[in-house]
Amino acid sequence: MDFTNLALDLEDIEKKYPENPLEYFKDKKLCLFKACLEKYFPGVRWGIQDLLEELNLNISTCMNQTCCSGTFFQRNLITRAQFAAINERNIWELNNQADLILFSCNGCYNSLMRGREFLRYPDVRRKTEEIFNILKQKTNENPENYQILEHPELKFIHDLDFIYLIKEAVLNTLKFDLKDLKVAIHYGCHYLNLSRDKKTPENYVKDKTKLEELVELFGGKPVDYQERESCCGWGASQLVIHPKEALKITYNKLKSAENVGADFILMPCPTCLYTLSKPEYREKMHKWYGDKLDIPSIHLNELIAILRGCEEERCITMRRKTPRIEEIFEIITQ
Amino acid sequence: MDEYSDSDWNWEFYKELVEDVEENKNIIQCINCGKCVGDCPAAKVSNFNSRIIIQKVLQGDESVLKDSDIWHCYLCERCKRVCPKDNINIPLLIINLRNESFKKGYGPKYNDLRKYVEMAERFLMSGVVVEEALGEPLPQERIKELNEICNFARIKYVFKASKTNKKKKKK
Numbered sequence: 001m002d003f004t005n006l007a008l009d010l011e012d013i014e015k016k017y018p019e020n021p022l023e024y025f026k027d028k029k030l031c032l033f034k035a036c037l038e039k040y041f042p043g044v045r046w047g048i049q050d051l052l053e054e055l056n057l058n059i060s061t062c063m064n065q066t067c068c069s070g071t072f073f074q075r076n077l078i079t080r081a082q083f084a085a086i087n088e089r090n091i092w093e094l095n096n097q098a099d100l101i102l103f104s105c106n107g108c109y110n111s112l113m114r115g116r117e118f119l120r121y122p123d124v125r126r127k128t129e130e131i132f133n134i135l136k137q138k139t140n141e142n143p144e145n146y147q148i149l150e151h152p153e154l155k156f157i158h159d160l161d162f163i164y165l166i167k168e169a170v171l172n173t174l175k176f177d178l179k180d181l182k183v184a185i186h187y188g189c190h191y192l193n194l195s196r197d198k199k200t201p202e203n204y205v206k207d208k209t210k211l212e213e214l215v216e217l218f219g220g221k222p223v224d225y226q227e228r229e230s231c232c233g234w235g236a237s238q239l240v241i242h243p244k245e246a247l248k249i250t251y252n253k254l255k256s257a258e259n260v261g262a263d264f265i266l267m268p269c270p271t272c273l274y275t276l277s278k279p280e281y282r283e284k285m286h287k288w289y290g291d292k293l294d295i296p297s298i299h300l301n302e303l304i305a306i307l308r309g310c311e312e313e314r315c316i317t318m319r320r321k322t323p324r325i326e327e328i329f330e331i332i333t334q
Numbered sequence: 335m336d337e338y339s340d341s342d343w344n345w346e347f348y349k350e351l352v353e354d355v356e357e358n359k360n361i362i363q364c365i366n367c368g369k370c371v372g373d374c375p376a377a378k379v380s381n382f383n384s385r386i387i388i389q390k391v392l393q394g395d396e397s398v399l400k401d402s403d404i405w406h407c408y409l410c411e412r413c414k415r416v417c418p419k420d421n422i423n424i425p426l427l428i429i430n431l432r433n434e435s436f437k438k439g440y441g442p443k444y445n446d447l448r449k450y451v452e453m454a455e456r457f458l459m460s461g462v463v464v465e466e467a468l469g470e471p472l473p474q475e476r477i478k479e480l481n482e483i484c485n486f487a488r489i490k491y492v493f494k495a496s497k498t499n500k501k502k503k504k505k
Binding site: 034037038039040042045061063064065066072073074075076077078079080082086089121123131134135138139140190192193195204205231236237242245248249 | 355356357375376378379380405406407408409410411412414415429432433436442446449450453454457461462463464465466467468469470472473475476478479480482483484487488489492
């Protein structure tokens with residue numbers, strides 16, 4: 001495999017452990033990558049953490065991990081070499097304590113792979129090494145911390161791919177089902193369009209239906225809608241810079257899901273969740289485009305927690321004022 | 335379809351961009367099919383048109399750097415997915431054009447950058463972009479290290495500008 005590609009080979013695991021892919025993870029040290037936006041949606045972290053604990057897997061988080069810095073790279077506030085250096089430092093720290101990193105956020109997943117991808121280019125690599133040389137001189141840390149890992153043992157896996165891979169084991173932990181609720185699926189651009197974690201072109205272009213399959217398995221009905229593949233509207237902070245344009249995309253997405261009668265919209269990324277659920281954005285959409293949209297938005301990890309019967313605070317955190325979210329919680333757990 | 339003659343092309347600008355980011359060389363394969371535009375979220379709500387931007391670059395038309403359109407890209411990578419040619423990385427080209435635009439002083443308006451002040455502050459002072467991390471805070475050594483890595487980056491200037499503004503307000 002290419003030196004840059006740290007994505008876990010899912011097909012290989014399926015081949016080696018056709019009966020129970022969970023076996024592969026039993027003797028591995030797993031670490032949850034801490035996405036910044038989990039601060040607003042702690043259920044996204046706790047949902048996967050509690051599941052892994054129930055499955056008796058060895059999990060941790062990394063004290064020394066920083067933000068992936070994708071926001072700043074995408075707005076030209078740091079260079080490619082600085083972005084690569086930030087992510088290589090994270091990879092170094094994570095590699096010291098784990099075999100596998102799980103990502104709840106499409107953006108973080110993309111950033112760590114993109115940082116390594118840049119190191120393929122000699123000029124970026126040289127500049128990244130220069131940054132590390134300065135750090136070696138200026139800090140009291142172990143100089144070994146500041147090097148590019150050519151072949152780390154570490155592998156990356158997105159939470160959605162992980163949950164899909166071990167879906168039978170997940171199903172056994174659930175106390176409730178989705179009671180035929182209609183679910184609109186949103187993958188998010190940096191999952192749907194990502195090529196960096198793919199091994200073959202077929203992987204890249206083939207239909208992405210993992211969330212739909214999970215919804216069916218959990219007793220819900222995935223509903224197709226016009227804007228299924230569209231962006232949530234965040235668009236590398238476009239929502240901050242050009243809110244009227246960006247919220248039009250958010251509005252179209254939510255409206256399209258409501259039009260087909262979806263009970264809620266499900267996604268595997270906290271940044272998309274932030275955009276699709278923030279009350280302030282819903283109010284602005286109401287003001288600018290005339291419709292009051294009240295479709296709830298839920299992250300996959302939060303949904304797993306609800307279905308596993310975790311306490312309400314642990315799953316979806318009531319600090320969040322997304323419309324009708326309690327209603328969905330009540331229906332599922334009644 | 336427009337017809338082009340040799341005089342329509344000027345490779346100097348293209349070469350500059352390739353020198354800066356090698357991957358940009360692949361845009362020469364663009365066949366102008368427009369699939370990238372048809373599937374682009376930004377094109378639905380703004381004048382952003384990746385096909386025209388590539389065309390301008392290949393024609394050596396540096397006015398693209400002054401064009402506010404380049405700041406409307408969502409970097410969603412949809413164009414990369416639907417492009418029928420190999421390895422044309424439009425999002426990376428856009429990031430590169432934005433960099434050139436910054437260097438030449440065209441960049442986004444100060445007001446747009448001001449929206450990043452808080453995020454930049456949090457990142458350089460605590461290693462996250464939200465008020466505080468969920469769980470344990472980041473050790474001070476790692477925060478110092480982040481600041482060293484970001485030396486001379488625009489994020490530092492945004493951060494410094496915020497501190498200067500705060501001092502002025504206090505006075």
